[in-house]
Every structure is written in structure tokens, then in C-alpha cells.
Amino acid sequence: MPELEVGDWFGKATVDAGTTVLTEPFVHDFVRANIWHLKGRDADLLVDTGMGIRPLAPEVDTPPGKPLIVVATHIHLDHVGSLHEFPLRMGPKVSAAKFDGMDDTVTYAYMFYNLDGAVSKLPAPDWKAADYRIPSAPLTRALDEGDVVDLGDRKFRVLHLPGHSPDSIALFDEIDGLFFAGDAIYDGM
Numbered sequence: 001m002p003e004l005e006v007g008d009w010f011g012k013a014t015v016d017a018g019t020t021v022l023t024e025p026f027v028h029d030f031v032r033a034n035i036w037h038l039k040g041r042d043a044d045l046l047v048d049t050g051m052g053i054r055p056l057a058p059e060v061d062t063p064p065g066k067p068l069i070v071v072a073t074h075i076h077l078d079h080v081g082s083l084h085e086f087p088l089r090m091g092p093k094v095s096a097a098k099f100d101g102m103d104d105t106v107t108y109a110y111m112f113y114n115l116d117g118a119v120s121k122l123p124a125p126d127w128k129a130a131d132y133r134i135p136s137a138p139l140t141r142a143l144d145e146g147d148v149v150d151l152g153d154r155k156f157r158v159l160h161l162p163g164h165s166p167d168s169i170a171l172f173d174e175i176d177g178l179f180f181a182g183d184a185i186y187d188g189m
């Protein structure tokens with residue numbers, strides 16, 4: 001992983017000219033997901049959206065007018081927290097109906113309310129983990145096994161990989177082998 005530049009809330013690292021990774025270094029590492037921003041010719045792609053504790057959209061640089069396709073790999077809190085901030089919202093067909101409600105028991109958000117050391121730095125002076133909620137983010141497209149997310153010059157095949165969660169999907173670029181697995185595959189923690 002390239003060096004993380006830590007800002008006020010998000011950390012950001014440039015992987016290559018077309019790839020940036022963001023993360024939330026001040027949240028507990030159980031819920032610290034990678035947020036990938038990939039540049040395409042006709043559209044950019046954001047894979048997962050973090051906790052939604054602070055706004056993510058201002059951190060994602062896309063040229064004015066260029067569509068930003070946002071894919072949630074599954075409906076866990078650390079992947080869908082900021083999904084509502086974006087207009088093009090894609091996620092697994094298996095859990096598609098649940099993105100309207102973002103029920104705490106579906107996202108596991110309730111586990112964060114009493115998590116010891118939920119954050120190592122307060123995102124706002126009066127912030128409390130117990131007040132954490134994930135806004136509704138109805139999907140604009142449900143993704144199923146074999147579907148393609150097309151950025152013009154890059155295409156990602158959708159793989160349904162139940163295991164970590166019943167709805168987990170991954171994105172696979174069959175040309176260059178780039179694979180976004182969400183939580184379906186871990187390298188240690």
C-alpha cells in the first residue's frame with residue numbers, strides 16, 4: 001500500500017495515475033474499509049463508501065459533468081455509510097431492497113453504538129457513536145452475477161461471492177486482472 005496522506009478525517013493514497021484509495025484512519029479498525037476511486041474514460045468508479053461519519057463526496061475529485069458510478073460491495077456499515085451522498089448508486093441484487101431502509105440489524109450499525117474505541121479522534125465536538133445512523137440510499141441499479149460495470153475503457157464483471165455476507169459482490173477487470181473483493185477476501189485483518 002502506498003503512503004497514506006492523513007487529512008482531517010480521511011486518509012488518501014495514490015496507487016497509480018488511475019487509482020486512489022481512501023480510508024478512515026480515526027475509526028476502529030473493525031470498521032475501517034478501503035474506498036477505491038478509479039478513473040475511467042467515460043465515467044469514474046467508486047468502490048464502497050466508508051462509514052459516513054464525515055461527508056465523503058467532497059474528498060472524491062471528479063471533473064465537472066463526469067459521471068461517478070458508486071458500487072457498494074455489500075450492505076455493511078463501513079461500505080454504505082456515505083452511499084446516500086452520490087446519485088449513481090449500485091449494489092448487490094440480493095440485498096437491493098434493503099438499501100431503502102438501511103436497517104441497523106442489516107448493516108450491523110448497532111454494533112458501532114457501544115464499540116469500545118469507536119473513534120480515536122472526534123469527528124465533531126459533540127459527536128457520539130450512539131447517535132450514528134446510516135441514511136437511506138435506494139439503489140439506482142442492482143448488480144447480479146455476470147453484470148458489467150462499464151467505464152468506457154475499463155469494464156468490471158460482477159461476481160456474486162456470498163460468505164462474508166449473503167450479498168457480497170466483487171468487481172473483476174478481466175483485461176488487467178484488477179479485482180475488488182470487498183470483504184469477501186482478507187489479507188490478515
Ligand SMILES: [Zn+2]
Nearest residue numbers: 074076164183
Ligand atoms: Zn463487511
